[in-house]
Amino acid sequence: MGCGVIPDSGLTFIILENEHACMNCRVVVEAAVPVYDVASADEAVRIAISKTGEMLNPDLNYVEINMGDRHCPHCGETLEPAFLAADESLVALELEMTVFNVERDEHAARIARKEIGQRLENIPLDVLEIEEIPEESDEGESSTETASAEDSSSSQSEDESDDVLPEFEELIDE
Numbered sequence: 001m002g003c004g005v006i007p008d009s010g011l012t013f014i015i016l017e018n019e020h021a022c023m024n025c026r027v028v029v030e031a032a033v034p035v036y037d038v039a040s041a042d043e044a045v046r047i048a049i050s051k052t053g054e055m056l057n058p059d060l061n062y063v064e065i066n067m068g069d070r071h072c073p074h075c076g077e078t079l080e081p082a083f084l085a086a087d088e089s090l091v092a093l094e095l096e097m098t099v100f101n102v103e104r105d106e107h108a109a110r111i112a113r114k115e116i117g118q119r120l121e122n123i124p125l126d127v128l129e130i131e132e133i134p135e136e137s138d139e140g141e142s143s144t145e146t147a148s149a150e151d152s153s154s155s156q157s158e159d160e161s162d163d164v165l166p167e168f169e170e171l172i173d174e
Contacts, residue, residue, distance in 0.1 A: 022101040022102065022103065023101075023102060023103075023132050023133070023135070024098060024099065024100045024101070024102070024132070024133040024135070025098070025099050025102055025105065025108035025130055025131060025132050025133060026096065026097075026098050026099075026129075026130075026131045026133055027096070027097055027098075027099055027108050027109060027111075027112035027127065027129070027130050027131075028094050028095070028096045028127070028128045028129040028130075028131075029094070029095045029096075029097075029112055029113060029116055029125050029126065029127055029128065030068055030092060030093070030094055030095075030125065030126045030127075030128050031052065031068075031092075031093045031094075031095055031116075031120060031123050031124070031125055032090055032091070032092060032123065032124045033048040033051060033052055033090070033091045033092075033093055033120075033123055034088070034089070034090055034091075034123075035047045035048050035051065035082075035088070035089045035090075035091055036087070036088050036089075037087055037088070038084065038087060038088070038089050039087065040084070041080045041081075041082040041084050041089065042082075044082040044084060044089035044091050045067055045080075045081055045082050045091055048082070048089075048091035048093055049065050049067075049093065052065050052093055052095070052120065053065060055119050055120050056095075056116070056119050056120070059119060060097070060115060060116065060119060062097060062098070063095050063096065063097045063116065064095070064096040064097070065093055065094075065095055066093065066094045066095075066096065067081040067092070067093065067094070068081045068091075068092030068093050068094045069081070069092075069094070070092050081093070094128065095116055095125075097112055097115070097116070098133065099111045099112055105130040105132070108130055109127045109130055112127070113125055113127065
């Protein structure tokens with residue numbers, strides 16, 4: 001921020017620097033997934049995870065799907081992620097994704113809700129957690145390590161690299 005004066009006018013102005021600090025965030029969104037015609041809570045959770053995975057893939061295959069944590073509002077006791085009644089269930093799932101180059105937490109939350117919400121129609125979503133991912137400032141060290149690893153791998157003879165191929169093919173055949 002700076003300050004300046006316009007000559008011969010007596011006006012003072014303030015210069016605001018507009019820095020957009022971009023950050024990466026890990027966003028966890030809770031989804032309430034309905035599952036029909038189930039007999040147990042375990043079955044409901046398995047079906048909910050499968051159903052959610054089908055809706056998200058292939059576009060959002062980088063979203064991690066986990067069972068949600070539910071707690072009793074009165075005593076705090078841990079509950080199963082699925083509420084089962086009359087062969088129908090409502091399953092709490094946590095969907096986790098990383099959002100890159102956002103300006104602030106609210107921006108990351110909006111992006112995650114929009115990306116996930118577009119594919120999970122009629123499924124309520126709630127943002128549970130937003131965590132800033134620290135930037136890796138050791139790029140110089142990692143590029144040096146990568147270069148030395150490439151040097152050592154290129155120094156192997158062609159005979160050694162040929163030996164790797166048959167082992168890989170044997171694994172495929174099994």
